[in-house]
Amino acid sequence: MVPLSYYLVLSAILFGLGVVGFLLKRSVITIFMSIELMLNAVNLAFVAFSYHWQALSGQIFVFFVIVVAAAEAAVGLAIIILVFRTRGSLNVERVNLMKW
Amino acid sequence: MAASTILFFLFGGLAVLGALSLILQRHPIHSALSLILVMASLAVLYLLLGAEFIAAIQVIVYAGAIMVLFVMVIMLLNAGEEERTSLSRTARVVGLPVAGLLLAEVCYLLYRAWPADTVVEADRFLGRTGPIGRLLFTDFVLPFELTSVLILIAVLGAVVLAKKEL
Numbered sequence A: 001m002v003p004l005s006y007y008l009v010l011s012a013i014l015f016g017l018g019v020v021g022f023l024l025k026r027s028v029i030t031i032f033m034s035i036e037l038m039l040n041a042v043n044l045a046f047v048a049f050s051y052h053w054q055a056l057s058g059q060i061f062v063f064f065v066i067v068v069a070a071a072e073a074a075v076g077l078a079i080i081i082l083v084f085r086t087r088g089s090l091n092v093e094r095v096n097l098m099k100w
Numbered sequence B: 001m002a003a004s005t006i007l008f009f010l011f012g013g014l015a016v017l018g019a020l021s022l023i024l025q026r027h028p029i030h031s032a033l034s035l036i037l038v039m040a041s042l043a044v045l046y047l048l049l050g051a052e053f054i055a056a057i058q059v060i061v062y063a064g065a066i067m068v069l070f071v072m073v074i075m076l077l078n079a080g081e082e083e084r085t086s087l088s089r090t091a092r093v094v095g096l097p098v099a100g101l102l103l104a105e106v107c108y109l110l111y112r113a114w115p116a117d118t119v120v121e122a123d124r125f126l127g128r129t130g131p132i133g134r135l136l137f138t139d140f141v142l143p144f145e146l147t148s149v150l151i152l153i154a155v156l157g158a159v160v161l162a163k164k165e166l
Helices: A004-024 A028-053 A057-087 B003-024 B028-048 B052-076 B089-113 B129-138 B141-162
Strands: none
Touching: A004 A028, A004 B003, A004 B028, A004 B089, A028 A057, A028 B003, A028 B028, A028 B052, A057 B052, A057 B129, A057 B141, B003 B028, B028 B052, B052 B129, B129 B141
16 A cells, blocks of 8 residues: 555666765776666666556656666676776776777 | 565665675675675566566576676685785775765765656566567667677677687
């Protein structure tokens, strides 16, 4: 018997914490994990709305988000390995080749 | 209090705690374990919302496959503690309060927009595997096939990127 808005507020809080982690952390891997946290928060909102409207399309969308997140994790972690190999560090402040 | 209310607050609180710990931990492996806690708690919340299939793939794909990949890369690269971030004064004095204010505003608006009588009762199991599979192979068959191409390209890209010599 929880109001729907509680789920949405929880989703907003998790998304906000993901944004904070994305902006404050210095390790590439943790930044990447913050992005995953934001994706999870969005998924929670999708499932809550899917329940509210009794529409299954929301859950299908969550399915596709998870698929894209898996593909993104594979490519992103490969890029992280490449960055570590060329820079010797996981700190994003060392990756400044394109910094203006 | 109904059991679903207790479960919501228990696992919702665990998810927020895990997300906070993800930000506050200095070592990437601790952050990864916190993220696994968040994902497992979210799987319980999906069950409360009647999404059985999503809860299952949340545990199998997210907490299982993706996080194992993360933990493996962290250990492969032997990632140490990250350097402490020093916030500039502007960020500390203006940025953090404004960010908190925006978050509070979003929460308030969401709270207002859906009145308290739209409740979630954890009794309607909408997202069983059968209906989702049927929908996936009828209405959403084109996106489903496209994701297989996407995954193939992602696998090729990951192999090419992580190879020793390009």
